[in-house]
Amino acid sequence: MIRIEPALRFRDDLGREIDPLLFRLLAAVRQHGRLTAASRDVGYSYRHCWNLLNQWSSFFGSPLVDLARGRGASLAPLGETLAWAAERVQARLGPQLHNLAQEIDREINRAVVEAEPTLRLAASHGYAVALLPELVAAEGGLRLELNYLSSVDAVAAMVRGQADMAGFHLPVGPLAAPLFERYARWFKPRSHRLVRLVTRTQGLLLAPGNPMGVQGLADLARPGLRFINRQEGAGTRVLLDAMLERSGIDPAAIAGYGSVEFTHAAVAAHVASGQVDAGFGVEAAASRFGLEFVPMAEERYVLAMHRDTAVQRPAQRFLAILAGERFSSSVTELAGYRAGEPGSVISIDELTAA
Incomplete structure (x- = not known):
């Protein structure tokens, strides 16, 4: 290949x-x-x-x-x-370059290589999902095309037939059900399957040593504190918006709430470079950039697919790879990530349980 x-x-x-x-x-x-x-x-x-x-x-x-x-x-x-x-350029443009490479790679391989069974995954950007293409390639017999989109756009692409699977994430707890409403119109319980991938921790990304003494969301509105956000439509942004609303915190009071980046790594790079004091993202990004981290929410990252896709050989092969030791071992090396029965089916009721 x-x-x-x-x-x-x-x-x-x-x-x-x-x-x-x-x-x-x-x-x-x-x-x-x-x-x-x-x-x-x-x-x-x-x-x-x-x-x-x-x-x-x-x-x-x-x-x-x-x-x-x-x-x-x-x-x-x-x-x-x-x-x-260099870190910020790579963090900001990495997913776009990856998507472009996937498009070119697909066209070239169609022309010169005997076709392997291929699964198309549209997914919200994350450290665990980024492991999947190389893991699948190493196992052999299957090719995974990974295209990074926002959570809602990924689910929409799957429903429209532009992808075979969609990756998105929801918090564990009382916010799960209301946030699932963003996706509910796309799903039919009899037609779609949800599959576990990982559980991960989201929270505040802070400068080493936490010099501003940030302990929670309310501190983000403190005068003089500079914040960097995720773009509107990103699952992480939706989670933060919901957490602020639940806590009665006005986003307009947070300096920099309208300044955005498009990946966890780009947010972490902003904080690490000293351009801002705080961001919101996964613990793995904080660990990778040597930042302090204040955990705020647990999330389930899941994959969705049509039931007809789920019973076909490529999908069955992919689910077996997820359930294997190699994927779980790789996930344990990511700070704040846990592999809880990856590849197994989870119901909508279980996903949205308080």
Whole structure:
């Protein structure tokens, strides 16, 4: 099978292109605090990494990394800015690049490769669902096309026949039933099946050490606190809107509530870069960016499909993969994610139970 992987490239007005390794190296220096460890992390020699840093420090006219004998390495202000710029670009554009790659990949494979059974999954972006294409490819005998859409758009695509399955999420508890009303018009209990994928934790993403002392949603309205939100229509945004309404908190009182990003990672990158003080998203994003996390809600992430799809061989193969040890083991490595009987059927009543 042929796989397309779009890549981001940075160049100046003269056409000089920054080696993508530089951004990986800067991130590794920030993580490890030593150039020797960072060099091992990116898979290049110490000398090569040293030369790369010197080359681009000279290009920018400012150091990227501060090196001190006996004290390791740390990012200089420009290095910090470049590292977070790359993180934010990747976090914001990653899902769109993935969707584009899937389209190109599908057309090329139709032309040059003997067709494998294919399932089309439209899904809300998340860390567990992102594992699925490679997991399915590793198991063999099936191809999974994953297209990232908002939760409602994913369900609509499944019902219209534009996807075989849809991935969406609902909170556990009293908000589940009212929030399911957004999807209810698409579902017919006799015609559709809901399948468990994972349970995950959503909450507040805060700067390391929580310098603003944020403890709950009410603190988001505190003067001077800067917030970054998810886009309207995103399941996470709908959850936060509902939680604020339930708590009697006016979104208009939260500075930055109208400023949005399109993925959990992009929200986390904003907080980690210091551009804002808080965001709302999954614990895995906080863990990946080294942020503080205040849990606020548990969610079930489920897959929906038509009952006719569910009994066909490709779907049965896919459900067996979900139920296997490899998927559960991968999920346990994601902070705040739990694999509770993945691949098993869950009823609408069970999904929306208070």
